[in-house]
Amino acid sequence: MAERSFVEEVKKLKLGQGEVFSGEGILAVTKALLESGVAYVAGYQGAPISHLMDVLADAQDILTEQGIRFENSASEATAAATLAASVNYPLRGAVTFKATVGTNVASDALANLASGGVTGGALIIVGEDYGEGSSIMQERSHAFAMKSQIWLLDPRPNLTSIVESVKAGFDLSEASNTPVMLQLRIRACHVHGQFVAGANRPPEFTLKEAMEQPQRDVSRIVLPPASFVHEQEKIKERWPAAVKFIEERRLNEFFDGDHGDLGVIVQGGSYNTMMRALERLGLADVYGNSQVPLYVMNVAYPVIDSEVLRFCEGKRAVLLVEEGQPNFIEQNLATILRQAGVSAQLHGKDVLPVAGEYTTAALLKGARAFFERYGRIEPQPLPAPVRKIIPLVQAKELPAPPEPDQPIEEVVHARPPGFCTGCPERPIFSAMKLVERELGPHHVSADIGCHLFSILPPFHLGNTTMGYGLGAAGAAALNVPAGKRAISVMGDGGFWHNGLTSGIANAVFNRSDNLTIVVDNNYTSATGGQDILSSKANNATRSTGHEIEQAVRGVGVKWVKTLRRTYDVAGMRDTLREALTTKEKGPKVLIAQSECMLNKQRREKPLVRKAMADGKRVVRDKFGVDSDTCTGDHSCIRLSGCPSLSIKPNPDPLRSDPVATVLDSCVGCGNCGDVSHAAVLCPSFYKAQVVSNPSGWERLRERIRSGAIGWLQRGEARRRERYAF
Numbered sequence: 001m002a003e004r005s006f007v008e009e010v011k012k013l014k015l016g017q018g019e020v021f022s023g024e025g026i027l028a029v030t031k032a033l034l035e036s037g038v039a040y041v042a043g044y045q046g047a048p049i050s051h052l053m054d055v056l057a058d059a060q061d062i063l064t065e066q067g068i069r070f071e072n073s074a075s076e077a078t079a080a081a082t083l084a085a086s087v088n089y090p091l092r093g094a095v096t097f098k099a100t101v102g103t104n105v106a107s108d109a110l111a112n113l114a115s116g117g118v119t120g121g122a123l124i125i126v127g128e129d130y131g132e133g134s135s136i137m138q139e140r141s142h143a144f145a146m147k148s149q150i151w152l153l154d155p156r157p158n159l160t161s162i163v164e165s166v167k168a169g170f171d172l173s174e175a176s177n178t179p180v181m182l183q184l185r186i187r188a189c190h191v192h193g194q195f196v197a198g199a200n201r202p203p204e205f206t207l208k209e210a211m212e213q214p215q216r217d218v219s220r221i222v223l224p225p226a227s228f229v230h231e232q233e234k235i236k237e238r239w240p241a242a243v244k245f246i247e248e249r250r251l252n253e254f255f256d257g258d259h260g261d262l263g264v265i266v267q268g269g270s271y272n273t274m275m276r277a278l279e280r281l282g283l284a285d286v287y288g289n290s291q292v293p294l295y296v297m298n299v300a301y302p303v304i305d306s307e308v309l310r311f312c313e314g315k316r317a318v319l320l321v322e323e324g325q326p327n328f329i330e331q332n333l334a335t336i337l338r339q340a341g342v343s344a345q346l347h348g349k350d351v352l353p354v355a356g357e358y359t360t361a362a363l364l365k366g367a368r369a370f371f372e373r374y375g376r377i378e379p380q381p382l383p384a385p386v387r388k389i390i391p392l393v394q395a396k397e398l399p400a401p402p403e404p405d406q407p408i409e410e411v412v413h414a415r416p417p418g419f420c421t422g423c424p425e426r427p428i429f430s431a432m433k434l435v436e437r438e439l440g441p442h443h444v445s446a447d448i449g450c451h452l453f454s455i456l457p458p459f460h461l462g463n464t465t466m467g468y469g470l471g472a473a474g475a476a477a478l479n480v481p482a483g484k485r486a487i488s489v490m491g492d493g494g495f496w497h498n499g500l501t502s503g504i505a506n507a508v509f510n511r512s513d514n515l516t517i518v519v520d521n522n523y524t525s526a527t528g529g530q531d532i533l534s535s536k537a538n539n540a541t542r543s544t545g546h547e548i549e550q551a552v553r554g555v556g557v558k559w560v561k562t563l564r565r566t567y568d569v570a571g572m573r574d575t576l577r578e579a580l581t582t583k584e585k586g587p588k589v590l591i592a593q594s595e596c597m598l599n600k601q602r603r604e605k606p607l608v609r610k611a612m613a614d615g616k617r618v619v620r621d622k623f624g625v626d627s628d629t630c631t632g633d634h635s636c637i638r639l640s641g642c643p644s645l646s647i648k649p650n651p652d653p654l655r656s657d658p659v660a661t662v663l664d665s666c667v668g669c670g671n672c673g674d675v676s677h678a679a680v681l682c683p684s685f686y687k688a689q690v691v692s693n694p695s696g697w698e699r700l701r702e703r704i705r706s707g708a709i710g711w712l713q714r715g716e717a718r719r720r721e722r723y724a725f
Contacts, residue, residue, distance in 0.1 A: 006027065006051070006054055006055045006058040006059070007058050009023060009024075009027055009055070009058075010027070010030075010055060010058050010059040010062060012027065012031070013027075013030060013031050013034055013059055013062050013200075014062065014200070015031070015197040016197065016199055016200075017197070017198055017199040018196060018197070019196070019197045020194055020195075020196060020197070021159070021194060021195055021196070021197045022192075022193070022194045023159075023192065024051075024189075024190060024191070024192055025157070025159060025162055025184070025188050025189050025190060025191045025192075025193075026049070026051045026052045026055055026189050026190070027055055028159045028162055028163050028193075028195065029052060029125065029162060029163075029166060029184070030052065030055050030056060030059060031163065031197060032162070032163040032166035032167060033094055033166060034062070034063075034066060034068075034200040034201070035163075035167065035197070035198045035199065035200055035201055036092060036121075036166060036167050036170050036201065037092055037170075037201035037202065037203050037204055038068060038092045038093065038094055038123075038170075038203065039067070039068060039069065039085075039091040039092055039093060039120075039203035039205070039206060039207055040068060040069040040070070040071075040082065040085060040091065040093045040094075040207060041056060041063070041068060041069070041070050041071075041093070041094045041095070041096075042070070042071040042072075042073045042078070042079040042082040042093075042094075042095045042096075043056070043071075043072070043073060043079045043095050043096035043097055043125075044072075044073050044074075044075055044076045044078070044079050044096075044097045044098075044102060044497075045072075045097075045098075045524065045527040045528060045530050046076075046097055046098025046101070046102055046127065046129075046527055047098060047127060047129050047186070047527070048098075048127040048128075048129050048184070048185075048186040048189040048190070049096050049097070049098060049125065049126075049127035049184065049189060050527050050528040050530075051189070051190075051528075052096050052125065052127075052189075053072065053096065053530065054528065054530070056070050057070075057072065057530075057541075060541055066200060066202050066203075067202050067203055067206055067207075068203070069207055072530065072531075072542065073095075074496060074497065075105055075106075075497045075498055076097040076098075076102035076103070076105040076106040077105050077106050077108065077109050077498075079095040079096070079097055079106065080095055080097075080106035080109035080110050080113065080124070081106075081109040082095055083095055083109075083113050083118070083122045083124070083179065084109075084113065085120075085207070085210065086118040086119060086120035086121065086122040087113070087116055087117070087118055087119060087217075087220050088119060088210075088215040088216065088217055088220065089119060089120055089205060089210040089215060090119055090120045090174075090204070090205045091119075091120040091203065091205055091206075091207065091210060092120050092121040092122075092123075092170050092203060093120065093121075093122055093123070094122075094123040094124075094125060095123075095124055095125070096124075096125040096126070096127075097126065097127070098126070098127050098129055098136075099126035099127060099128050099129065099140075099141040099183070100136065100137075100139040100140065100141055100144070101136050101137075101448075101467065101468065102126065103126060103141055103144050104144075104467075105467075105468070105498075107144065110124070110144070110148055110150065110179070111147075111148050112222045113179050114148040114149055114150050114178065114179055114234075115148075115222045115227055115230040115231075116220040116221060116222050116226075116230060117177040117178060117220065117230070117233065117238065118173060118174075118177055118178065118179055119174075119177065120173075120174065120205070121169070121170030121171065121172075121173040121174045121180075122173050122179040122180065123166065123169045123170055123173065123179075123180055123181075123182055124150070124179060124180065124181045124182065125166075125181075125182045125184065126141050126181055126182070126183055126184070127184055127186070127189060128140075128141060128183050128184060128185050128186065128269070129186055130185070130186070130323070130324060130357060131186070131323075131356070131357025131358075131359075138324070138355070138356075139324075140324045140325075140328075141181060141183055142300060142301060142324070142328050142329075143326075143328070144181075145181050145300075145301045146301055146328060149178065149234045149238070149239070150178065150179050150180065150181050151172060151173075151176070151178055151179075151180045151181065151242055151299065151301060151302065152180075152181045152183060152299070152300045152301040153165045153168070153169055153172075153180060153181065153182045153183065153251075153268075153298060153299055153300070154183045154267050154268045154269045154297065154298060154299070154300040155182070155184075155188070155268045155269070155298050156253075156268045156269075156271040156272070156296060156298060157185060157187060157188035157191050157268075157269060157271065157272050158191065158193055158272075159191070159192075159193040159194060159195040160193075160195040161268065161298065162184070162188065163195050165182060165251075165298060166182065168249060168251055169182050171245070171249070172242060172245050172246070172249075172251075175241055175242070175244075175245040176238045176239075176241040176242040176245060177233075177237075177238055177241070178234075178238045178242060183269065183300070184269075185269045187272075188269060239302065242302060243302060243304055246299050246302075246304055247304060247306065247307070251298050251299050252295065252296060252297055252298055252299055252304065252307055253294075253295075253296040253298060254293070254294070254295055254296075254307075254311065255290055255293065255294040255295075255296070256293055257290050257291045257292045257293040257294070258291045259283075259291055259292050259293070259376055260293060260314070260315070261314070261315055261316045261317075261374075262292055262293070262315060262316060262317055262318070262319075262371070262374055262376060263292065263293040263294070263295065263311060263312065263315050263317075263318040263319070263344075264278075264290075264292055264293070264294050264295070264318065264319045264320075264321065264367075265294075265295045265297065265308075265311065265318055265319070265320045265321065265333070266294060266295070266296055266297065266320075266321040267296075267297050267300055267321065267322060267323065267329070268296055268297060268298040268300075269323070270321050270323055270358055270363075271296055273358060273359065273360050273363055274294075274321050274363055274367075275288050275290065276360045276363075277360055277363040277364040277367050278290055278291075278292060278367065280360070280364055281364070281367060281368060281371060281377055282377065283371065283376070283377070292376075293311070293315075295307070295308070295311040297329070300329065301328075303329060303332045303333065303336070305336050305340075308333055308336050308337070309336065309337075309340050309342060312337060312342050312344040313342065313344075315344045316344060316345065316374060317344060317345040317346075317347060317370070317373075317374055318344055318345070318346055318347070319347050319348070319351070319352075319366075319367065319370045320333060320346060320347065320348040321348075321352065321358065321363065322348060322349075323357065323358040324355070325349075325354055325355045327348060327349050327354075330346070330348040330349060333346055334346055347370055351366045351367075351369045351370050351373075352366035353366070417453060417456070418453050418456065418641060418643070419450065419453050419641070419642075420597055420598050420643075421597070421642060421643050421644045421665050421666065421667055421669075422597035422601075422642075422644075422666075422667035422668075422669035422671070423450065423596075423597050423598075424521055424566040424567065424592075424594030424595065424596070424597060424669070425450055425451050425453075425454075425519055425521065425566070425592075426640055426641065426642065426671055427566050427567050427568075427569045427572060427640075427671045427674065427675065428451075428517065428519065428566055428572060428592050429451075429454040429459040429461055430459075430569055430639050430640050430671070430675045431569050431572035431573040431576055432444075432454075432459070432461055432487075432576060433459060433461070433639055434569070434573045434639070435573055435576045435577050435580065438577065439484070439577070439580060439581070440484070442484050442485065442486065442487050442580070443463050443475065443478055443484075443486045443487065444461050444462050444463055444486075444487045444488070444489065445462075445463065445464055445465075445466075445471050445472070445474035445475035445478075445486065445487070445488040445489070446461075446462035446463070446464065446465040446471060446474075446489055447465060447467075447468070447469065447470065447471030447474075447488070447489050447490040447491065447494050447499075448465060448467060448468040448469075448470075448491075448494060448526070449468075449490070449491035449493060449494055449519070449525070449526040450491070450519075450525055450526050451489050451490075451491055451519050452465060454489070457641070458637070458638050458639070458640075458641040459641070462489075468493075468494050468497050468498070469490055469493075469494035469495060469496075469497040469498040469499035469502065469503065470490075470494075470498070470499070470502060470503065471488040471489050471490035471494065471499065471503060471516070472488040472490060472499060472502075472503025472504060472506070472507055472514075472516045473499075473502045473503050473506060474488060475487075475488040475514055476506060476507070476510070476512070478514065479507075479510060479511075479512045479513065479514060481513075484580070485513060485514050485515055485579075485580050485588075486514040486515070487514070487515050487516075487517065487580075488503070488514065488515070488516045488517070489516075489517045489519065490503060490516065490517075490518055490519070491518070491519045491520075491521070491524075491525070491526070492518060492519065492520040492521065492522070492523075492524070492532060492534050492548060493523070493524030493525070493526065493527065493532055495518050495520075495534075495548060496532050496533050496534070499518075500551055500552075500555065503516065504516065504552055504555055504557060504587070504589065505555040505556075507557075507587035508555055508556040508557060508586075508587055511585075511586065511587075512586075512587045513585055513586065513587070513588075514587065514588070515576075515579045515580060515587075515588045515589075515590065516587065516588070516589050516590070517589075517590045517592060518548055518552075518589060518590070518591045518592070519592050520534060520548055520591050520592060520593040520594075521593070521594060521595055521596040522534075522535050522536055522537070522595045522596060522599070523535055523596055523599060525596040525598070525599065529596065529598070529599045529602075531544055532544075533546040534546055534547060534548050536595075548562075548591050549562050549591055552589045552591070557586070557587050557588075557589050558584075558586055559579070559582070559584055559586060559587070559588040559589070560588075560589045560590075560591070561575055561579070561589075561590050561591070562590075562591040562593060563575060563590070563591070563592050563593060564593050564594075565593070565594060566592045566593065566594040567594060567669055567670055567671055567674055568674065569671070569674040569675050570674065572592065575590060576590065597667060597669065601667060608620070612692045612693060615693050616693060617691065617692070617693050617694065617695060618691070618692040618693060619689050619690070619691050619692075620668060620689070620690045620692070621668030621670070621687060621688075621689060621690075622662070622666050622668050622687075622688050622689070622690050623662050623666055623668060623670060623672055623673055623685055623686070623687055623688070624661075624662050624685070624686050624687075624688055625659065625660045625661055625662055625684050625685055625686075626684045626685075626686055627648075627650070627651050627652075627659045627661075628651075628652070629683060629684035630659040630660050630684040631657075631684075632650065632655070632657030632658060632659055632660075634647065634660060636660055636672055636675060636685070637660060639675045640671055640672055640675045642671060642672055643663075643665065644662055644663045644664075644665045644666040644667075644672075645660060645661075645662060645663075645672055646660070646661055646662075646663055647659065647660055647661060648661040660684070670687070672685060673685035673686075673687065
């Protein structure tokens with residue numbers, strides 16, 4: 001169950017020649033694939049292109065009508081290897097995944113593909129998750145494209161440019177026998193706009209024809225001495241063919257301006273941001289008309305020497321806008337200009353940030369410095385930064401600063417990203433904290449996914465993380481006799497991605513004695529809730545329902561336990577204790593199962609609302625805290641960290657400590673109460689049932705109860721007044 005459905009939007013993919021397409025960038029990419037005569041598409045979900053996989057899945061019927069094969073690949077490496085179909089056959093294929101981590105996973109397959117070259121067009125669509133919206137390390141796809149000599153397209157972020165780049169990417173790939181990488185920035189993926197659609201094209205050469213007419217060319221296989229020839233082909237044949245195609249098709253764009261002695265060279269993906277900065281400086285209007293000449297590099301690699309020299313000819317200086325580091329393009333341009341003896345001064349990272357996302361504010365500051373230096377705008381003092389004051393609470397006096405030796409746990413910390421309300425992973429780490437009280441801290445090898453939030457407050461668990469599905473592998477070196485066992489964590493998505501082989505099977509082969517916790521919440525939750533092998537949902541186009549425990553036992557693990565309900569904190573605590581203290585040797589695997597609460601709520605809330613609107617009886621569980629019983633210790637909050645747990649003033653005038661309270665966002669998972677009981681904290685938690693559209697008998701019973709309780713409360717109030725003094 002993906003987090004977003006495109007069932008209605010995919011109907012636009014049937015638009016014909018001349019019709020106007022309106023929608024999101026991701027949907028436009030899919031339409032462009034259909035218009036390009038693609039034969040197969042594969043990929044692995046990940047920000048910011050998760051929705052592209054969801055669109056393709058929802059468009060399965062349309063793809064089938066066009067004769068297009070679509071696969072949700074097991075990993076990025078699987079997706080990249082799928083492009084092997086384009087090596088010997090004139091088949092157009094596309095794959096998609098997240099950059100740069102996905103590109104790294106796929107590196108072996110991509111390197112081999114780029115070495116042997118392709119016959120049919122091969123397009124690799126990567127989501128460049130860079131900058132403040134990123135969830136990964138800050139690296140660029142550019143380096144990989146250069147390393148393997150894969151041409152890199154970076155189109156202007158509007159639908160027309162994106163669609164044309166998809167089509168041109170296939171043509172460029174076929175013209176140069178080289179795979180092409182199409183980079184989509186996070187904002188380009190979700191930009192909305194229009195373009196004039198073309199007719200959908202079925203593949204000219206089909207997969208069926210390829211299977212019935214197998215072709216074989218030993219020179220395309222990466223095996224010496226052919227691999228030595230491939231390197232020469234790249235330079236002597238493929239590169240010149242690509243340069244010629246890029247020049248003739250005018251993939252890069254030139255825009256004239258009045259200030260002809262200056263210029264701006266900008267990567268296509270940064271075009272919109274740069275135009276906004278120029279508009280703020282009075283050098284462009286809101287319609288994108290610039291007074292400064294622009295050279296827009298919709299092809300980031302290779303750099304076209306002749307176009308650079310033509311643009312820079314007769315100019316005093318040019319500003320290069322290249323987001324990220326190292327400054328590959330700037331170094332290339334500097335070499336081109338100096339070797340050609342062009343006098344134009346090249347500016348880039350000397351006025352713009354060396355690293356980090358090029359936001360409008362960053363480009364505005366750098367462009368201002370550049371144009372002031374060359375007298376195109378009047379020097380202006382930079383305005384003082386605006387201090388935003390958001391009065392949340394009218395405090396009577398400022399709190400005293402913490403003492404130097406005060407423990408960090410006693411200081412109010414920042415609100416880091418964390419688990420959703422009701423997340424089934426939260427009780428797993430609550431149980432780990434309880435075991436830590438008994439057995440002391442253990443080395444915890446973390447993994448990519450929602451469970452990585454456990455490294456932050458309030459859990460403070462996790463020593464390292466090496467990559468998706470590499471939790472167990474990250475603890476491989478810590479496999480020696482010791483007083484404690486190392487713990488590793490991975491999700492079900494990471495398990496099927498590569499954790500089964502690189503982690504579990506490796507642990508069996510090397511006789512590990514450590515513990516691996518596999519968090520099984522039914523989907524690849526961190527990437528949007530897509531189904532995987534172990535999903536319990538019935539998927540019409542995929543095979544699901546394959547138990548992780550069977551796979552683990554299949555590679556030789558003997559000690560395996562599955563907990564079907566992670567909210568059982570006491571049971572989780574006891575099983576963890578057993579795994580960490582048992583005398584049995586060999587790798588231990590604990591599979592913790594509960595459905596992702598976010599997806600569960602997405603599915604159930606609309607059904608509940610409809611039932612309530614239809615007048616049907618609906619019962620919802622909710623937890624609360626008895627203010628008279630709560631001691632104000634707040635261990636429940638420290639051990640669970642649930643967003644629905646908060647504090648409120650103590651209603652008892654004789655007690656000053658605030659008491660715990662459960663907010664209306666509670667989804668009734670019961671974790672807070674289970675944690676409190678497992679930790680032997682206090683009996684202040686209670687469970688209540690909220691009944692919508694109750695029956696007549698329930699209404700009568702409630703009136704009787706309310707009347708009896710009210711009579712007792714009034715009697716108690718009279719007794720207190722009698723003895724008050």
